[in-house]
Amino acid sequence: RDCLRPSIKVAGVKKSYREVIDVSWGDPHRAGVKPLSFVRQVLAACIYPQLMDGDKLMVDVKQRAQMLLRACPGGSVGSYCATAGVPEIVERVSEYITRRDGGVPSHPENIYISSGSQWALTNILKVLVNSEASPRTGVLTPVPCHSTTILSLMALGAEVVPYYLREEQGWALDVEELQRAWGSAKEVCNPVGLYVINPGNPAGYVQSRKSMQEVIRFAAEKRLFLLADEVYQDCVFGEETEFVSYKRALAEMGSPLSDTVELASFHTTSKGLMGECGLRAGYVELVNLDPAVMKHIYSLFSADSCAPVLGQFALDVMTNPPQPGDPSYPLYMKVDHFLFLIHRKAFTEFINSLPGFSCQPVEGGAFAFPRVFLPPKAIETAKELGMKPDTFYCMRLLEEAGVLSSPGSEYGQQEGTYHIRFCIMTPSEIMEEILRRLSTFHKRFMNEFS
C-alpha cells in the first residue's frame, strides 16, 4: 500500500509554507477532492434511516437508500451479508459490467465484492502462487508498478518478474519486452501470471485495444493467468483515448481465446470521481476459470467474512449513478469531470517547461510520473546521506516547499533513472499552489547542485 513509503519527515527547518500538501497517495479526498453528495446522502440515510423522515433528502436518495436497506438482513447495514457481497448489489455490478462492455455478458456468480480491490487481488494471487514451490511461482509485473502489488507478491513468496514499460513511447507495454522478461524468468521460476495495470499507476498510460490484443495472445501462448488491475477505468482523459476492459478485448477476439484465457479484472470505489478509499470496497470479476478453482476461491473469500456493507452501497452507486431525469442527477454531474483533464495538461506542460524534468503525456489514472534528471552532485549528496537520489529530492521538496510526493524508487524504474510521482487528482487551487511551490523549489535545487 502507498503508505508504506519510507517515512519522510519534516526536519526542524524554517518553513516558507503554511501547510503540507500531500499528493503522495492515490487518495482523492486526502488531496482535497470533495466527496460526491449523492453517495454521502445515500450512505447517511442507510446508516440512520430516521433521516428519511423529513424532506431534506431528494426522493431518489431516499429510494436508493430504501432499496439498499431492503437487501440487508434485518434491514440494517449492521448485518453480515453473503460472502461474495449483497446479492442484489452483485447483480447490479454485473449488469453494469455488461453495459460497460457493450453487451459482453457478465455473470453475477463470477463476481466477488471485497474489502477493497487490493484484497481481492491478494486472494486471487493466493490461488496462483504456491509459496513453497521449487522453482518459485513467477508473476510478470510492470516496471514501474503500483507498489502494494509488489509487496503482496513478495509476501506470498512469488518471484516478481519485471517487464519494463517503454517510457519514451508514453510508457507503452511492448510484447517484445514481455517475451524477454518471460525468457529470463524461465531460468529462475515458473511464470504463471501476468499482471497489467490499465490505466496505469504510477505512469498515466492507457492501453490501446491493439496492445491489449497482443498481450492477450502472449498470455494465451504462454498459458499465463491475466491479472488486469483496472481500478482507474473511469479516469481516462486523452482525447483519442478510451478505456477498453481486458474482458471486452478478450471477448472480441473470439474463440478459442475468448473461452480459454483465464482473466481476473479488478475495480474499486477508491478511485475515479468517487474516491472513497476509506470505505473499502472493490470487486473482482473472474473469466474462464475452472469450476474447481472457483470453489477454492469461494472458500478463500468466505474465510474472511464479507466486505463492509457501506462500501458495497457506494459500489452500487458508482456502478449505477443517478440518471438524467433523477432529481440528484444535475448535482451529481456538476462535479467537474474536466478538472482532471485541465490538470493533466497544465501539469505536464508546466513540468516539461522546468529544466531537468521530462514528463510523458498523462492519458489516464490519477498520477503524473515525470522523470527528473538529477545533477551528479545531488546524486552524490543523496548517497552520502544513505538515501536514494529520488527520495532525497522528495525529502527536500517536502522540507523546503511542503509538497509531499513519492519517489520513483518505490515503484521501480530503469537503473540510473529517477522519477517523482504526483497525484494530480486534486482541486485547481491546490494544483496551482503545488506548481508554484514546485517551480521555486526545483530551480533552487538544481542551482544548488549544479
Add this chain to the structure above:
Amino acid sequence: RDCLRPSIKVAGVKKSYREVIDVSWGDPHRAGVKPLSFVRQVLAACIYPQLMDGDKLMVDVKQRAQMLLRACPGGSVGSYCATAGVPEIVERVSEYITRRDGGVPSHPENIYISSGSQWALTNILKVLVNSEASPRTGVLTPVPCHSTTILSLMALGAEVVPYYLREEQGWALDVEELQRAWGSAKEVCNPVGLYVINPGNPAGYVQSRKSMQEVIRFAAEKRLFLLADEVYQDCVFGEETEFVSYKRALAEMGSPLSDTVELASFHTTSKGLMGECGLRAGYVELVNLDPAVMKHIYSLFSADSCAPVLGQFALDVMTNPPQPGDPSYPLYMKVDHFLFLIHRKAFTEFINSLPGFSCQPVEGGAFAFPRVFLPPKAIETAKELGMKPDTFYCMRLLEEAGVLSSPGSEYGQQEGTYHIRFCIMTPSEIMEEILRRLSTFHKRFMNEFS
C-alpha cells in the same frame, strides 16, 4: 463464517407461519436488535457532515464526529488511513483496554485494527501456521467451536487438534483434556497454538479466572501461542460471572509467565450491544511477541490496506461510549442490557422443560446450544436422506415452524450427540414467538419419530 452452513431450503410445504425467524447467525441486527442511535448518529454525521449544521443532533454526537473527522486525512472518511488503523482511535482503544484490565498497561503499537476480528485472527494464524511444514502445524481448538476459525485453520493447512469442552460441567475447559489432546497431537503434528473462545460460541460458558490460569500455565509449559477470541466480552450475564481478559489473567500471574507467554486477544464491533457486523471492524492486541515477528505482522496487515474507516469509528464509540452527564448518555443506556439476561433464563428453562432437550446454563455470549436427544427413528430417517441428524432436525424446524437455527455438527460435538444452536440475542417478542413455534414443532417431531 456462519453463512457457510449447508444451505437449508424451505420446500414447497404449506406453512403455518408468516415469516422465517433467522436465529442461525451471531448477527444481532438480523435477529431483530435495533442499532444504537448514538453510534448511527455519529457515523451519519461523519459521512455527511452537513448534518451537523442544524440542531437535530446532540452536541456530544457532533463533538465526537468532529473529533473523528479531524483524525482523517483531508477530514474525510473516504481517505486511506494507516495500516494499524487511525492512530487516534488505536490510542483510544489502548486506553480502553487499560481501563478494562484494571490498569494492566496496553500499548498502542501492539494493536491492529482490522476489517473484523476474524480477519485479524486469520493474519495471526498465518504467522503461526507453516502450510507446508512436515509434520503439519497444529492448533488446539475447542469442540464445539466457532466454525469460521476451523475453516481458516483448514484453509491455511493447519492440523485442527480438537479438545472437548465438558458439556455436563457447563462446557468447562478442562486442562486434563488439553493434556490428552496435546499428547495425541504430538504423534501427528507440531502443536504451536491454543485457541480459546471466552465467552463461548456456540456454547455460552464464561471461563473463571482459575480456569484461565490453568490454561495459561499449560500454554507456557507446552510453549503454545495463546489465541484468545474474546469477541463476546461484553456479553456476560451470569450473576456470579465476570469477564476477565486473558491479558489481565496473565499479567496477574506475574513474571516469568507474564512476560513470556505469547498472546493475541481479539475483539470486535460485531457483537455485544453494538452488533455492527456489517461495518467490519475488530482489533487484535498482541502480548510478548518477538520484535521480528511484530515486524512481519505489520507487513501482513499492510499488504491488505487499512480497515474500513467507518467501522473504526464504531470501534471508537464501543470502547469510549457516552459518559454520565453527556447528552446522549440516557438514550445510550436505555438499551435494555437485561434483555439478554431475561432471554437466557427464559430460554434455558423453557428448553429444559421440553422432553428430549437439555440445555446448560448460558453465562455469556450470544447463543444457547442445547443438546437434543433425537429418537432413533429420526436418526435413521435423516441418514436415509443423506443428512446429518441435527441438520435434519433444523431443516424440519425451518420447514414446519419457520425458525432458522443451526445444527451442532457445524461446530463439532461428541460423537453420537446432537445439538442445535440458537442466537438468543433477540428482542423479547421475537423470543416468545420462537419458543411458541419451537414447542409446538418439537412435540410433533418427537411424536412423529417415537
